[in-house]
Amino acid sequence: QSVLTQPPSASGTPGQRVTISCSGSSSNIGSNTVNWYQHLPGTAPKLLIFSNSQRPSGVPDRFSGSKSGTSASLAISGLQSEDEADYYCAAWDDSLNGVVFGGGTKLTVL
């Protein structure tokens, strides 16, 4: 049972826009920034969004992040087949004194 809650799966067709939610509490998302990671099995996870909505250089602007209260979301527009991967949200938790991850969302491009 993960501290941050994500839907286990999401899907969309090429070109569509999909969003992935991440729900937490006042001790994590409510008081700290949220980061998003993309992970393909067998590879190193990749930073997608940091500090709620900032994109590292090299990440396409099709990816965007937002945060409101104790929830955050990742939006992917213009869905591409290469976006098929697992996506994780993460944040520091002040009560646990550690980083907490969501359980991950498996994105399928139909």
Next chain:
Amino acid sequence: EVQLVESGGGLVQPGGSLRLSCAASGFTFSSYWMSWVRQAPGKGLEWVANMKQDGSEKYYVDSVKGRFTISRDNAKNSLYLQMNSLRAEDTAVYYCARDGRYCPNGVCSYYFDYWGQGTLVTVSS
């Protein structure tokens, strides 16, 4: 180019010990917090531990407290994870990650901006 290369994984019996290493290059290692993150088979990512630049602060996930020790050697640009009293549930791919920081108004937020390829630890008899 930032590179993180883990080593030291393998098969170990329950109750045994293992020491993971992470060799860093391409950046000033001594200027960054560093972390270990793991992924058990079929499960999601789980943060394990992190450590401040000078070693003065260390944090652990509850499930490994008292069993795992994170350490670093800034002269060797290396991060370590000493794992004792290993359990079957510690079986996972262990990743070394750099803690990047973003400080727009003097308040910093942290994230894992570079990751290694991981090393597999299997705890089984």
